[in-house]
Amino acid sequence: MGHFSHYENRRPGLLLIIIISLLSAIFGGIFVLFMAPSFLALEQPPQKIQPQEPPELPIIPFKVEDSPVIAIAENVGPAVVGITNMRGHDFFNNPIMSSGSGVIFDKNNGYIVTNFHVVEGATNIQVTLDDGQHYEAKLIGHDRDTDLAVLQIDASNLPEARFGDSLELRVGELAVAIGNPLGKDFARSVTAGVISALDREITVRTTGGEEITLQVIQTDAAINPGNSGGALVNSRGEVIGINSVKIARADVEGMGFAIPTHVVRPIIEQLIEKGYVSRPFIGIFDFREITPQMSNWYNLPEGIYVGGVVSGGPAAAAGMRPGDVIVEMQGQIIRTFNDLQKILRAHKVGDETNIVVIRDNKRIELKVTLGEMPRR
Structure with a gap:
């Protein structure tokens, strides 16, 4: 009886141990289930990350000879020449020289156009x-009003530039200037840009102090003083202008100018044929523009005031008098001398034109047969 009671008192302790063991197994399994990945991850050696190669870009095929500027330089460059102007000697017997450029446009006759x-x-x-060959050139003819001249050399096997139509030019297209910007040391330099503007008119002063108005193409291709007379070329390798002047001011950059070929062609044809350019002539002098302000002050119409009429000239023969104000020509309103010049440039010597003048507040129509401007 005593042994049985002792056994009963020990049973609850065994049961507790069994329960604790079961709970420990359950919680241990849960712990291992959730924590094992972390332990396993720590035990794994670090993996090396392979650098990713950039994707291959497609190679665009390009040949140097595909560049239009290179083709222009190689084809037109040989036809651009250097010109040295010898003007005698100074007090110390040093030669007085200046340089520029020219373009061979007729290889058979050795004709060169320049400024x-x-x-x-x-x-x-x-x-x-x-x-590198040198030749003495003969001056065939010149025209001060367009700043053009034609030279001739006695040479054979000359290169020749092909002229294009400047009237077909569009703003923004390629323009390549070829010339000698700083003399023979920089002969046939090539600069490229675009056609910046068409039908510009700029007024420049000649060495004699006279002002002339030039009709020009504007480009941002670099044109420096020695480039004068050189070629302005389009993408087809055609000369579309003769480089002429450059605005040289501190606040102006990238403005070069060239005389368009549609102006150059008829001029050089006349220079070869006559040695000068025959221009139509009305026969008036001491003329001035009547501005809107002057019109109000003096009660005169806007137009060209005629100060004098050349005796025996076209205007005098038509009945024009000093004091007349030209207000219309060929049906077009005349307010400035430039308006008058534009109409005259479109006519030839011998053409009959209608000119309207105001005289004593009366409108008078005159028929003027244009004469030839006297040579200077």
């Missing part, structure tokens, strides 16, 4: 070709 200011006052003109 008049490049050869103005020359006692001797030297032309240097692309191959």
Whole structure:
């Protein structure tokens, strides 16, 4: 009886141990289930990350010879020549020289077009070709009003530039200037840009102090003084202008100018044929523009006030008098001298034109047969 009671007192302790063991197993399994991945991850060696190669970009095929500027330089460059203007000697017997550029446009006759200011006052003109050969040039003719001149050299196997139509130009298209910007040391330099504007009119002062108005193409291709007379070329390798002047001011950059070929062609044809340019002539002098302000002050119509009429000239023969104000020509309103010049440029010597003048507040229509402007 005593042994049985002792056994009963020990049973609850065994049961508790069994319960604790079961709970420990359950909680241990849960712990291992959730925590094992962490332990396993720590035990794994770090993996090396392979650098990713950038994707291959497609290679765009390009050949140097595909560049239009290179083709232009190689094809047109040899036809651009260097011009040296010899004007005698100074007090110390040093030669007085200046340089510019020119373009061979007729290889059979050795004709070269350049700017008049490049050869103005020359006692001797030297032309240097692309191959380094030197020739003495003859001045065939010049035109101060368009700043153009034609030279001729006695040479064979010359290169020749092809002229294009400047009237077909569009703003923004390629423009390449070729010339000698700083003399023979920089012969046939090539600069590229675009056509910036068409039908510009700029007024420049000649060496004699006279002002002339030029009709020009504007480009941002670099044109420096020695480039004068050189070629402005389009993407087809055609000369579409003769480089002429550059605005040289501290606040102006990238403005070069060229005389368009549609102006150059008829001029050089006349220079070869006559040695000068025949221009229509009305026969008036001492004229001035009547501005809107002057019109109000003096009670005169806007137009060109005629100060004098050349005796025996076209205007005098038609009945024009000093004091008349020209207000219309060929049906077009005339307010400035430039308006009058534009109409005259479109006519030839011998053309009959209608000119309307105001005289004593009366409108009078005159028929004027244009004469030839006297040579200067």
